[in-house]
Amino acid sequence: MRTVVYHVRMPATEALRPRPAHVALAVGFAVAGCLAGAFYDPAPWRPFDLWAHLLTLLIALSLALRETRPLGVLVITAAGFAGYLLLGYQPSLNFWVPAVAFVSVAAREGRGRIVCGSALLAAVIALSGMCGRLPWPVVAVQALIVPAAACTVGLTQRRLAARNAELRRLTALLDQQQRQEARRAVLDERFRIARELHDTISQHMTIVTLQTGLAEYVFCTDPPAARKALGTAAAAGRESLEELRRLLVVLRTYDLGGASGPENPADPLPDELLAGVDRIPALAERLEAAGLRVEVRFSGARRPLHPGIELCAYRVVQEALTNVVKHSGSATAEVAVRYLDDALRVTVLDRGGPLSATSTGGSGHGLIGMRERAKIWHGSLTAGTRPGGGFQVRLSLPLDRTATAADP
Incomplete structure (x- = not known):
C-alpha cells in the first residue's frame, strides 16, 4: 500500500519562527555557558574574554532554530564549538550544545543526514577530548557514546511524534465516523x-x-x-x-x-x-x-x-x-x-x-x-x-x- 504524504508549505517568516520552548533552552545554555566560563577559569586554558562570550552566544542561541533547520543548526554549533576549542578556551557547557542539536537531526532528518550528523558530532567531541588532553581511550569512548545517546533520544522523539500523528489521524477518523453514525x-x-x-x-x-x-x-x-x-x-x-x-x-x-x-430494562x-x-x-x-x-x-x-x-x-x-x-x-x-x-x-x-x-x-x-x-x-x-x-x-x-x- 502506498502512503501519500502531503507537505503543507508555510510562509517563510512562520517557518523560521522558533518555538518558545526552544528559545528558552537556547537562552538557558547561553547564560549558563557564559557564567560557567566567567567564574571557572582553570589553567592552562585561555581566559574567558569577549570572543569567548560571543562564540558561546553564537553556539547556544542557534539552538532556537533546531526544529526548523536541524542540520544547519548542528553544523553551526559544531563549527562554533570547534573554533572555540581551537582558540584555547575551556569547553564549559558548550560541550553539550552540538549533542542537543544532533537530537533534532535524528528526530527529523533522513538516514543519510543522520549518519553525516553523527560523524560530525563524533569529530567535534573527539576534538574536545584531545584539546582537554584526555587519554585516547576516554576520547574514543566519549566520541562514540555521546552521538549514540543523542541519536537514541532523537529516534525516540521521532517514534513518539509518529504515534502522536497517527493518534490525531485516528481521532479525526473516529470523530468523522461518529458524525456519520x-x-x-x-x-x-x-x-x-x-x-x-x-x-x-x-x-x-x-x-x-x-x-x-x-x-x-x-x-x-x-x-x-x-x-x-x-x-x-x-x-x-x-x-x-x-x-x-x-x-x-x-x-x-x-x-x-x-x-x-x-427506564427499568427488567420491566416488559x-x-x-x-x-x-x-x-x-x-x-x-x-x-x-x-x-x-x-x-x-x-x-x-x-x-x-x-x-x-x-x-x-x-x-x-x-x-x-x-x-x-x-x-x-x-x-x-x-x-x-x-x-x-x-x-x-x-x-x-x-x-x-x-x-x-x-x-x-x-x-x-x-x-x-x-x-x-x-x-x-x-x-x-x-x-x-x-x-x-x-x-x-x-x-x-x-x-x-x-x-x-x-x-x-
Whole structure:
C-alpha cells in the first residue's frame, strides 16, 4: 500500500519562527555557558574574554532554530564549538550544545543526514577530548557514546511524534465516523417513524375514505345506510387518533427496534402500547366494515414472542390487508399464522385481481416498509401474484435471533 504524504508549505517568516520552548533552552545554555566560563577559569586554558562570550552566544542561541533547520543548526554549533576549542578556551557547557542539536537531526532528518550528523558530532567531541588532553581511550569512548545517546533520544522523539500523528489521524477518523453514525441514526429514526405512521394511518384512512364515499353515494337514496357508513368512518377516525396516541407514546419512550426499552430494562413493554399477533382477529373484524371478509387461521404452539417480533408480524398483516382493500378488488382474504420451533411464518393472500404496491394509486411505500421490518428482525418477506390469480405476501421471522434487532 502506498502512503501519500502531503507537505503543507508555510510562509517563510512562520517557518523560521522558533518555538518558545526552544528559545528558552537556547537562552538557558547561553547564560549558563557564559557564567560557567566567567567564574571557572582553570589553567592552562585561555581566559574567558569577549570572543569567548560571543562564540558561546553564537553556539547556544542557534539552538532556537533546531526544529526548523536541524542540520544547519548542528553544523553551526559544531563549527562554533570547534573554533572555540581551537582558540584555547575551556569547553564549559558548550560541550553539550552540538549533542542537543544532533537530537533534532535524528528526530527529523533522513538516514543519510543522520549518519553525516553523527560523524560530525563524533569529530567535534573527539576534538574536545584531545584539546582537554584526555587519554585516547576516554576520547574514543566519549566520541562514540555521546552521538549514540543523542541519536537514541532523537529516534525516540521521532517514534513518539509518529504515534502522536497517527493518534490525531485516528481521532479525526473516529470523530468523522461518529458524525456519520449520528446522521445515520437520525435517518433510521425518520424511516422508523415513517413506517409507523404509514402502517398506523393507512388502514384507518382507507376505511374512512371508502365509508364516506359510500355515504355520499347513498345519502339521498338510502339515509340509514349513509348514517351507518358515516358511523363506521367516525369509529375508524377515532381509532386512528388512538393509534396515533399510542405511537407517540412508543416513539417517546421505547425503542421499537429492540435496542433499548423502558427506564427499568427488567420491566416488559406494556401490552396496550404495542400491537401483537393476538390483535390480528380484531384487525380482520374492523376490515369487514370496508367490505373485506378476512379468515384468520393459527397453527402450531402459540406462545408469547419478543414484542418487536409481534409488532412486525402485526404491521405486515395490517399493510397487506389494507392493500387488498385499496388495490385488489377482492372480497375475501386469508391470513395464516404458523408457530414453528425456530420461526414465525405469516401468509396473507387474496383470490381477487393482482395486488401490487406499485399499481395505480399505490406509492410503493407499503411494500418497502414491510421488507424493512422483516430485515430488522433478520427475517425475509416475499410478495407477488399467485399462479391461480390474486396476490400473496409471505413473512418469515426467525425466533432464535430475537434478542437483538439487526442494523436497519
